[in-house]
Amino acid sequence: MPVVDAMNRCILQLLVDDGRMTHNEIAAKLKRSPSTVRDRIRRMEDDKIILGYFAVVNSERMGIKVDAILLANLRPGVPSEELRKLKDVEEVKEVLQVTGPRRVMVRLQARDPTSLEQTISSKVITMGLEDIELRLVTSSVNRLPGG
Numbered sequence: 001m002p003v004v005d006a007m008n009r010c011i012l013q014l015l016v017d018d019g020r021m022t023h024n025e026i027a028a029k030l031k032r033s034p035s036t037v038r039d040r041i042r043r044m045e046d047d048k049i050i051l052g053y054f055a056v057v058n059s060e061r062m063g064i065k066v067d068a069i070l071l072a073n074l075r076p077g078v079p080s081e082e083l084r085k086l087k088d089v090e091e092v093k094e095v096l097q098v099t100g101p102r103r104v105m106v107r108l109q110a111r112d113p114t115s116l117e118q119t120i121s122s123k124v125i126t127m128g129l130e131d132i133e134l135r136l137v138t139s140s141v142n143r144l145p146g147g
Contacts, residue, residue: 002047007032008040012050015041019053059109066110067137070124071102078128085127091119102131 004012007030014026023041027034044050059067074080086092086106094107106124110116125132 002044002049004044004049008044008049011037011040012044015050015053063111064109065112066108066116067140068108068110068116069135069137070104070106070108070120070129071133071135072104072106072129073102073131074104075128075130082128086124089119089123091116092124102133104129 010030011026014021014029023034023038026041027037030037041050074082080097083095083097083104086095091108091110092106093109094105096105097103098105108116108119108124110119120132120134
């Protein structure tokens with residue numbers, strides 16, 4: 001198991017805040033050499049601590065007006081592997097198995113309420129979900145830049 005020391009934690013936080021930050025910029029902020037930063041990042045990538053880099057997209061600018069959380073249970077007899085099929089639904093952004101009275105949480109984003117309703121009724125419910133409860137997201141506070 002790789003050890004993440006204080007220096008690596010600082011590097012990770014800087015990358016979470018701005019994934020486009022260069023080794024030189026990180027090195028300057030941490031008062032370390034760029035080669036040290038580069039080697040540490042490379043080691044964290046090799047150790048699968050850093051799994052990748054991605055763009056943070058402004059959903060509203062993409063025409064997404066509805067953000068929702070769907071809570072549900074799997075119908076009896078439906079294997080939990082069926083949840084993997086949800087990743088193929090364009091409007092599904094995240095699928096989690098959670099504790100509580102409803103054991104499945106699905107994050108969805110859609111252009112409008114009608115589109116959301118159509119997605120749920122034609123694609124999501126057919127995946128073996130029942131006891132569905134839908135919550136609309138009214139605001140979000142997270143650590144992602146631009147989020």
